[in-house]
Amino acid sequence: MAENSTVHFIISRQDSPDSEPYQEEFHVPYRPNMNVISALMEIRRNPVNAEGKETSPITWDMNCLEEVCGACSMIINGKPRQSCSAIVDQLEQPIRLEPMRTFPVVRDLQVDRSRMFDSLKKVKAWIPIDGTYDLGPGPRMPEVKRQWAYELSKCMTCGVCLEACPNVNSKSNFIGPAPLSQVRLFNAHPTGEMNKAERLNAIMEDGGLTNCGNSQNCVQSCPKGIPLTTSIAALNRDTTLQSFKNFFGSDQV
Amino acid sequence: MAGNREFFYRRLHSLLGVIPVGLFLIQHLVVNHFATKGADSFNKAAHFMESLPFRYVLEIFVIFLPLLFHAIYGIYIAFTAKNNASRYNFFRNWMFVLQRFTGIVTLIFVVWHVWETRMAAAFGAEVNFNMMENILSNPFMLWFYIIGVVSTTFHFANGLWSFAVSWGITVTPRSQLISTYVTIGIFIALSIVGIRAIFAFV
Numbered sequence: 001m002a003e004n005s006t007v008h009f010i011i012s013r014q015d016s017p018d019s020e021p022y023q024e025e026f027h028v029p030y031r032p033n034m035n036v037i038s039a040l041m042e043i044r045r046n047p048v049n050a051e052g053k054e055t056s057p058i059t060w061d062m063n064c065l066e067e068v069c070g071a072c073s074m075i076i077n078g079k080p081r082q083s084c085s086a087i088v089d090q091l092e093q094p095i096r097l098e099p100m101r102t103f104p105v106v107r108d109l110q111v112d113r114s115r116m117f118d119s120l121k122k123v124k125a126w127i128p129i130d131g132t133y134d135l136g137p138g139p140r141m142p143e144v145k146r147q148w149a150y151e152l153s154k155c156m157t158c159g160v161c162l163e164a165c166p167n168v169n170s171k172s173n174f175i176g177p178a179p180l181s182q183v184r185l186f187n188a189h190p191t192g193e194m195n196k197a198e199r200l201n202a203i204m205e206d207g208g209l210t211n212c213g214n215s216q217n218c219v220q221s222c223p224k225g226i227p228l229t230t231s232i233a234a235l236n237r238d239t240t241l242q243s244f245k246n247f248f249g250s251d252q253v
Numbered sequence: 254m255a256g257n258r259e260f261f262y263r264r265l266h267s268l269l270g271v272i273p274v275g276l277f278l279i280q281h282l283v284v285n286h287f288a289t290k291g292a293d294s295f296n297k298a299a300h301f302m303e304s305l306p307f308r309y310v311l312e313i314f315v316i317f318l319p320l321l322f323h324a325i326y327g328i329y330i331a332f333t334a335k336n337n338a339s340r341y342n343f344f345r346n347w348m349f350v351l352q353r354f355t356g357i358v359t360l361i362f363v364v365w366h367v368w369e370t371r372m373a374a375a376f377g378a379e380v381n382f383n384m385m386e387n388i389l390s391n392p393f394m395l396w397f398y399i400i401g402v403v404s405t406t407f408h409f410a411n412g413l414w415s416f417a418v419s420w421g422i423t424v425t426p427r428s429q430l431i432s433t434y435v436t437i438g439i440f441i442a443l444s445i446v447g448i449r450a451i452f453a454f455v
Contacts, residue, residue, distance in 0.1 A: 078340055166349060169335040210263035213334060214415045215349035217341045230424060237421020243260065 005030055007039060008050075008094040011058060013108045021105075025050035025094070036076060036083035036097065037062055040109075060109040067223060070158025074099055074109045080163040082223060083109075100163040113159050119179035120157070123202045127192040138191035145188060152185040152231065154224040161218035161228060173207035177218035180209055181231035187238070200235070200242040209235055266326045267419045269319040270412045277316055278409055282402075282446045288453035292382035295453075299380060320363070327356050348411055355408040362401030385454045395455065402447035410440035 006027040014021040027050050028039045037060075044057040060083065062072040067085040075098040076086045088095070103111035129135065141149075155178055162168045162176035183199045186192035203209045212232050219229040245251075287298040305311060331353040338350045369388060374380045389395050414436040417423040423432045 164337075164341055166334045166337050166346070169333075171335070172333045204260040206259045208260065210260050210419070212419075213330070213349055213352075214345065214418050215341075215343075216345035217337070217343060220341065220343050227426070229429075230426060233418050233421060233424040233429070235421075236419055237424060239260070240264075240421050243264070 007034070007088055009039060009043075010094045010096045011109070012096075012098040013058065014099070014105050015107065017104060017106060024055060030088075034088045036074075036086040036088065036091075036095065037065065037072060039088060039095075040083070058109060059107040061111075068156055070156030073158045073160055073163075075163070080160040080221060082158065085223070100159055102163045102165075102168055103159060111159070113157065116157050116159060116162065116176070116178060119175040120182060122175065123179050123183050124195065124199050125179060125182040125186055127186060127189055128195060129191065141190050149185055149188045152181055152188070152226060155181060155185075155226055156224065158223065160221050160223060164217040164221040166215050166217065167211050167213045172211060174211035175203075175207050177212070177228040177232065179203075180212075180235055181226060181228050184231040184234055196238075197242060197245075200239050201246070203235065204239050204243065209239055262326060264419070266323055266330070267412075267416050269323045270409075271416050273315045274319050274323055275409050275413070278405065279443070282406075282443060282450065285450035286446050286453075288382065288385070288450050295382045299382075303380070324360050324363075328360070331356055348414075352408060352411050352415070355404040355411075358404040359401065359408050362397070362404065365397075366401065382454070389451065389454045395451070398451050399448060402451060403444050406440055406443040406447055410436045410443065413439065 007030050009026040009028060011024055011026065012021050013024050026043055026048075028042050031038070040058055040060055047055050047057045049055045060072065060074065062084065063069040064071070065084045067082045070082065072083045073080060074083050075096075076083060077091060077096050080100055083097075097109060099105045099109045099111050101111075103113050103115065106112050129138075157178060159178075161178050165174070165176055167174045168176045180203060183203055187196045187199055209232065214229070216229050219227060222228055284298050284302055285295075288295040334349070334353055336350045336353070338346050370380050370384070373384075378384065389398060414423075414429075414432050417432050418429060423429045
């Protein structure tokens with residue numbers, strides 16, 4: 001790599017949410033240890049394309065730069081992943097960048113992931129602890145359970161699993177793997193468990209759990225290695241029991 | 254129940270594929286297998302099935318209605334997917350694509366097969382060894398039946414795998430891996446039973 005003085009990028013661009021996408025090529029000066037974001041920053045500093053013409057800088061999202069926020073996700077050489085942890089030396093050239101088109105494109109590589117946050121609200125991905133009086137400490141959590149639940153808490157709502165899922169698309173209203181796994185996380189918590197039925201009933205609504213077609217692309221693609229398909233199968237068991245409780249049972253929770 | 258309609262339909266679709274449609278498939282393939290013991294043996298078995306009591310009730314509630322629901326809802330499921338196996342080249346993703354593809358192939362095969370045998374019987378034809386021998390004497394129909402039967406057994410075997418996941422029976426990756434091996438075994442076994450029966454008519 002060191003002898004290559006430039007890095008070749010082919011970037012999918014789009015000027016506005018409704019305009020047609022087009023491609024633009026760039027030759028970015030090589031620096032050791034550069035990642036896709038530092039290359040995009042270089043283009044922003046000197047927005048000249050491969051034909052030597054001045055162009056507009058590329059728009060993209062980023063925040064933490066250490067693969068924990070999920071904001072800089074995009075399709076890099078065909079795979080959805082975070083651009084901060086995409087090291088140029090480890091990528092085949094030309095490096096192709098595209099936005100994750102499962103989400104509405106705002107501009108260039110920037111997408112609007114609000115649907116994921118709406119889904120988290122829909123499935124009540126939080127633990128209600130407020131009361132009109134001091135509720136005191138909650139029940140204790142077994143250490144073994146805390147350890148596997150911690151793995152689920154690594155989700156950064158990056159959207160890679162939704163992008164990889166064949167059932168998350170414009171023809172379906174499937175909320176996708178990420179919010180489902182959060183239901184398992186909050187139902188595993190001893191205090192969160194008190195609202196278990198509410199969350200299960202939420203994912204039993206339209207666009208919920210049963211839209212999963214078991215392609216298992218999500219678990220293969222998750223940058224955090226979250227056992228998403230195990231979560232989905234565990235929730236399948238929980239909702240099976242919940243549906244029996246709803247139909248045959250009498251108690252409300 | 255109003256908000257849960259999709260959950261109910263999906264689970265019903267998954268259940269009906271195994272009970273009763275899957276069980277009927279196994280029974281059908283087993284009865285066909287009598288053909289390997291000769292024409293008389295097959296005709297006797299087919300006649301026994303025809304003369305079961307409450308035949309129309311059994312046909313409507315064990316076969317046609319569940320099959321119709323499974324097929325129509327299945328078409329909806331198949332066409333809401335956006336297949337992406339070329340980009341995500343994983344084993345389970347290919348099974349996902351094949352499950353939808355074989356579902357459509359199986360539907361085309363079953364519609365034709367029902368038209369040619371059961372509907373023909375309703376119009377007065379007799380379903381027996383000779384009928385199948387005539388149908389399968391055409392090389393195109395022979396291939397159509399082979400592809401149809403293998404597609405059906407694949408769809409059933411792989412459907413059993415996802416049934417176990419969808420109902421929360423196999424949760425851990427290990428149990429899902431072992432059920433993959435078990436369902437591959439079921440696919441091979443049922444395909445052998447089905448294809449042996451086809452070649453018994455040739």
